[in-house]
Amino acid sequence: MxxxxxxxxxxxxxxxxxxxxxxxxxxxxxxxxxxxxxxxxxxxxxxxxxxxYQAYQPQINKAIIQLNNEGVGIRSISRILKISTTTLLKRILFIADSIPNPPIVKCQTYEVDEMRTFVQKKSRLIWIVYALERSTKSVVSFNVGARTNRTLNVVLKTLQFAEAKRIYTDKLASYKYLIANPIHRTAIRGTNHIERKNLTLRTHLKRLNRRTICFSRSIAILSACLRIYFWGRVFAM
Ligand SMILES: [Zn+2]
Incomplete structure (x- = not known):
């Protein structure tokens, strides 16, 4: 602790x-x-x-990353570290901004999936779309936004740039139009790894837990927390 x-x-x-x-x-x-x-x-x-002011402690950013990735919510982190929620939210955005995108190895096999969640209220549904590199199980790209093709396309463009060898998705009709036919697969159990990752995400990030009163109030903070979760571990060493 x-x-x-x-x-x-x-x-x-x-x-x-x-x-x-x-x-x-x-x-x-x-x-x-x-x-x-x-x-x-x-x-x-x-x-x-x-x-x-505890937020000036040299180790505070590492502690925020660690707690965020272990399923602790905003208000809990603020109580544990003795900093205000306002400072914490600002700091989360700051940390997320300083984390660079990971380098992408070309010609790999990816799994892409979209996860349904909401911000502010249950009726404001959004998607978390992300791509998992199959051999290393690392997340190479993600995007948070409305449940539209545009949101999916941000992730798929990254894979196009990475010259993806294969892309496995579920049978959502949008993928058929957005991914070139020769590299697109919708085989049974093709998205097993990313489906399991969805479950890990739901467990590890407090705001994605089911059947709680914890949820995201803004897309910006949700996006920042995901960035910290996916790519902040190396940064926290
Ligand atoms: Zn020194």
Whole structure:
């Protein structure tokens, strides 16, 4: 479980750096609250001893990623980390923006599926469309939006760019028009991997859980949480 770590740990009489654990620190001015700021001459990071606002803790982004990916909702994360929900939502958008799209290996076999969910109210249905690379089980592209061909097409365009060898989908009629016939397959059990992934997503992301009062209020945050879930793990190392 995440613990609030002090950014500057006292070791004997000397302070050590939170980022690289060396003791090569010098004083580097004061904050507006008159707190001593330190500069690590080894890694170049600046920090203070005790943060008033927990969201400034160096490890907070990693903790947010970890908690988000383990089925903890927005308000629970805010209680655990002692930061406000407003700050948390802003930070989630910030983290998601800094995560780059993964590199795509060309000529692979993919499974594409659309998952039904809603934002704000049950009648506002949307799709989460994503593509799974079959051999590595990694998500290469996803899109969140209205239940239209346009939403599907964003993901399929990425696969077209990746020169997909085969694309397995379910029997939704739209795919027939959007994917070139020679590479399109709708075989029985062809989408087994991605169907299982749907179940994992529903378990791991609080907002996609069934039979709860937890749901997404905005597409932007839903999209950011998915981005963090799919591609944020490497970032959190
Ligand atoms: Zn350092």
């Amino acid at each position: 995440y613990q609030n770590v002090e950014s500057c740990i006292r070791f004997g009489v000397k302070n050590i750096c939170m980022y690289c654990s060396c003791d090569n620190l010098i004083k580097s001015g004061k904050t507006t609250n008159e707190k001593q700021r330190y500069l690590c001459k080894n890694c170049g990071n600046r920090f203070i001893e005790n943060y008033t």
